[in-house]
Amino acid sequence: MDKIRIIFVREYLSRVKTKMFLLSTLLTPLGFILIMGLSIALSSWREDEATDIYLEDIGGKWEQQLKGQRGNLNFITDAPADVDAWLTEEKGRVHMLIDSTLHVSSPPLAEIRSAGNIPLSVKETIQDTLTQVIRQYRLAETGISSEALKRVNEEVKLKTLKVTEEGTERSSTGLAAILGYVMGFLIYIFMFTYGMIVMRGVMEEKTNRIVEIIISSVRPFQLMIGKLLSIACVGLTQFTIWIILIFALSTALTPMLGLKPADLQKAQGMSQGIDMPAEAKGENNNMMAEEIMAGMQNFDPMLIVYFLFYFLGGYLLYGSLFAAVGSAVDQETDAQQLMWPITIPLIIPMLMLGNIIQQPDGTLAVFASIFPLFSPVCMMVRLASVSVPWYELLASMLSLVLTFLAVIWLAGRIYRVGIFMYGKKPSIKEITRWIFS
Amino acid sequence: MNPSATFLEIDHVVKRYATKTAVDAVSLSIPSGIIYGLLGPNGAGKTSLIRMITGITAPDEGSIRFNGATFQSSDQHTIGYMPEERGLYKKMKVGEQLIYLLQLKGMPSKAAAEAAMHWMKRMEIDSWKNRKVTELSKGMQQKIQFIATIAHNPSLLILDEPFSGLDPVNAKMVEEIIHELKAQGTTIIFSTHRMEQVEQLCDQIALIHQGKVVLQGNVSEIRRTYRKPIYDIASEDSLEFLNTLSGVQVLRVTPTFVRIELAPDYDPRMCIQELNHRVLLTRFELHLPSLNDIFIELVSRKNG
Numbered sequence: 221m222d223k224i225r226i227i228f229v230r231e232y233l234s235r236v237k238t239k240m241f242l243l244s245t246l247l248t249p250l251g252f253i254l255i256m257g258l259s260i261a262l263s264s265w266r267e268d269e270a271t272d273i274y275l276e277d278i279g280g281k282w283e284q285q286l287k288g289q290r291g292n293l294n295f296i297t298d299a300p301a302d303v304d305a306w307l308t309e310e311k312g313r314v315h316m317l318i319d320s321t322l323h324v325s326s327p328p329l330a331e332i333r334s335a336g337n338i339p340l341s342v343k344e345t346i347q348d349t350l351t352q353v354i355r356q357y358r359l360a361e362t363g364i365s366s367e368a369l370k371r372v373n374e375e376v377k378l379k380t381l382k383v384t385e386e387g388t389e390r391s392s393t394g395l396a397a398i399l400g401y402v403m404g405f406l407i408y409i410f411m412f413t414y415g416m417i418v419m420r421g422v423m424e425e426k427t428n429r430i431v432e433i434i435i436s437s438v439r440p441f442q443l444m445i446g447k448l449l450s451i452a453c454v455g456l457t458q459f460t461i462w463i464i465l466i467f468a469l470s471t472a473l474t475p476m477l478g479l480k481p482a483d484l485q486k487a488q489g490m491s492q493g494i495d496m497p498a499e500a501k502g503e504n505n506n507m508m509a510e511e512i513m514a515g516m517q518n519f520d521p522m523l524i525v526y527f528l529f530y531f532l533g534g535y536l537l538y539g540s541l542f543a544a545v546g547s548a549v550d551q552e553t554d555a556q557q558l559m560w561p562i563t564i565p566l567i568i569p570m571l572m573l574g575n576i577i578q579q580p581d582g583t584l585a586v587f588a589s590i591f592p593l594f595s596p597v598c599m600m601v602r603l604a605s606v607s608v609p610w611y612e613l614l615a616s617m618l619s620l621v622l623t624f625l626a627v628i629w630l631a632g633r634i635y636r637v638g639i640f641m642y643g644k645k646p647s648i649k650e651i652t653r654w655i656f657s
Numbered sequence: 658m659n660p661s662a663t664f665l666e667i668d669h670v671v672k673r674y675a676t677k678t679a680v681d682a683v684s685l686s687i688p689s690g691i692i693y694g695l696l697g698p699n700g701a702g703k704t705s706l707i708r709m710i711t712g713i714t715a716p717d718e719g720s721i722r723f724n725g726a727t728f729q730s731s732d733q734h735t736i737g738y739m740p741e742e743r744g745l746y747k748k749m750k751v752g753e754q755l756i757y758l759l760q761l762k763g764m765p766s767k768a769a770a771e772a773a774m775h776w777m778k779r780m781e782i783d784s785w786k787n788r789k790v791t792e793l794s795k796g797m798q799q800k801i802q803f804i805a806t807i808a809h810n811p812s813l814l815i816l817d818e819p820f821s822g823l824d825p826v827n828a829k830m831v832e833e834i835i836h837e838l839k840a841q842g843t844t845i846i847f848s849t850h851r852m853e854q855v856e857q858l859c860d861q862i863a864l865i866h867q868g869k870v871v872l873q874g875n876v877s878e879i880r881r882t883y884r885k886p887i888y889d890i891a892s893e894d895s896l897e898f899l900n901t902l903s904g905v906q907v908l909r910v911t912p913t914f915v916r917i918e919l920a921p922d923y924d925p926r927m928c929i930q931e932l933n934h935r936v937l938l939t940r941f942e943l944h945l946p947s948l949n950d951i952f953i954e955l956v957s958r959k960n961g
Binding site for chain 2: 223226227230234425428429430431432433434435436437438439640653
């Protein structure tokens with residue numbers, strides 16, 4: 221034990237005391253925010269420029285109504301001297317020809333022309349705009365007011381409540397799904413990155429040739445365990461710093477956003493609904509923010525405990541496998557080829573995330589959250605979004621613990637032989653033989 | 658400790674790898690307080706044998722005993738091992754690295770720091786204490802490795818090619834320390850494929866070839882046992898007539914001496930008489946075979 225402690229301390233300090241550690245600890249959350257912000261910005265990014273449409277409205281029946289619609293269309297009614305020349309003059313110009321009988325045919329049919337291909341978004345906007353105009357016209361024909369239509373089209377909003385042993389509390393399905401996704405994704409990223417750090421550490425000792433000196437003082441298993449545990453603690457140190465940072469930032473930022481505790485109380489009583497109709501989004505932005513704040517207040521602190529458990533369990537399982545791969549090769553290029561048996565089970569849960577978020581209590585989700593190679597990611601998603609029965613949680617945790625113990629033993633067998641193998645890259649068959657040698 | 662007592666007893670040790678037997682029924686008994694040479698070409702099985710002595714690997718058959726007791730993991734603390742392929746943590750400071758390696762040998766951190774400092778001063782590298790290993794030359798790194806091997810006062814010191822990469826000044830420093838440690842009672846196993854190095858240094862040797870011990874014993878006794886009637890002679894007069902003498906074969910002519918081999922039945926005293934008739938001899942000396950010569954002869958005899 222004493223040897224493991226000495227190794228642990230060195231491995232830990234040699235990683236934490238570097239400038240790189242400080243830099244990556246501070247920059248990773250920034251990078252995360254940047255990536256998230258960027259993806260939101262990119263997905264909500266709209267072309268600002270209005271499409272010029274030469275509207276040839278024979279009879280002039282629709283002109284006024286079309287111009288009154290929302291949508292990024294700029295209708296021109298003054299006929300150009302040469303329509304085709306006008307279309308080719310500047311990219312993106314459209315010529316639309318309609319007549320007064322547009323509303324008669326079923327379905328109504330209009331025609332647009334342009335010099336190049338019309339972008340899908342422009343086509344859809346034109347289509348929506350025309351549909352809207354025809355719909356209003358037909359409604360007016362039947363004597364239904366647009367007010368009445370609005371009421372007919374209204375969607376039901378669901379206020380989701382969660383019944384627990386302590387009583388009924390409000391839940392936020394949408395927020396929970398997002399939280400589950402983020403936590404599952406984080407576990408995946410951490411298992412991968414810290415696993416790679418373990419692999420590099422093992423390879424470094426091997427290519428440095430210091431491993432033989434160390435192994436003449438300690439058992440290979442002690443060296444591997446000391447390294448695994450120290451890198452886990454490096455990860456935990458990073459978490460702690462991040463949690464403190466997030467806490468400090470949110471405490472500092474809440475008053476700046478002008479949200480008083482009273483607002484949060486109010487938000488708690490509000491109805492839920494993440495899937496709002498598109499047109500309602502803008503008006504409901506404020507409500508969303510309040511809801512997120514309310515969701516954060518409602519955050520179950522046990523989730524952090526589960527997160528740490530599944531991070532550690534998954535990391536020990538995959539990290540020891542990465543250690544075994546690192547011990548078997550001398551070069552990173554060789555490592556790539558031996559890594560696929562590890563990376564595939566790591567990636568599969570990521571492919572299941574969508575399904576699990578949709579049906580957190582489905583058969584696939586339950587299986588994946590108990591199967592130890594997938595459970596770190598999959599169970600985390602479920603835990604964040606639904607209340608998992610205690611026996612499923614127990615089965616998942618137990619199978620993870622038993623598996624990582626077995627895998628560490630297995631990896632130790634490979635490691636013990638691998639660290640003295642230089643030169644030729646071993647095949648998976650050879651590595652299997654080391655286990656039983 | 659009784660200096661003549663057997664310190665390390667290696668009994669019919671076998672180590673097999675997938676494709677070959679690296680160590681094939683090797684038995685050695687090494688007395689305490691001597692320098693024992695483990696000689697043989699690259700790939701003879703020296704490193705495999707050493708790894709079993711240091712407890713890095715376990716023998717497939719046979720046993721290794723220290724002072725009569727079988728190897729235990731706590732015995733690792735009493736061994737200092739400098740492997741042939743050696744390395745250090747590149748980004749770690751010299752002082753910290755030494756303390757770490759000594760702690761792994763079971764020293765408390767304070768004692769480790771003191772021992773590291775003592776030996777860094779002794780080897781004149783105390784000014785590098787806070788330098789990182791990457792900043793140092795290969796020879797400098799080797800000194801650090803040497804300190805890491807000896808500073809915990811091991812009772813068994815195993816050095817695999819300790820002089821490779823050292824300049825003459827540092828090689829001499831290492832050699833002096835090896836002699837000092839021997840005087841203090843440390844048993845030293847010295848492994849090398851450069852046999853000429855060991856002749857002066859080792860008290861006893863074992864020649865290893867293809868996993869087997871082909872010869873072991875005291876260096877001077879071995880050389881006497883394997884001597885042949887080969888003599889180096891010199892004179893200020895011309896020695897060109899030597900070729901014409903019956904029972905004399907000239908092996909080699911150098912500017913300073915001529916090496917001859919006498920026929921088995923030709924008494925060297927008769928030869929000296931014969932030569933004295935013709936020239937004034939300034940040298941007539943028995944040439945003892947080098948370990949290298951003996952090794953080559955043994956191996957070729959075996960293969961032939």
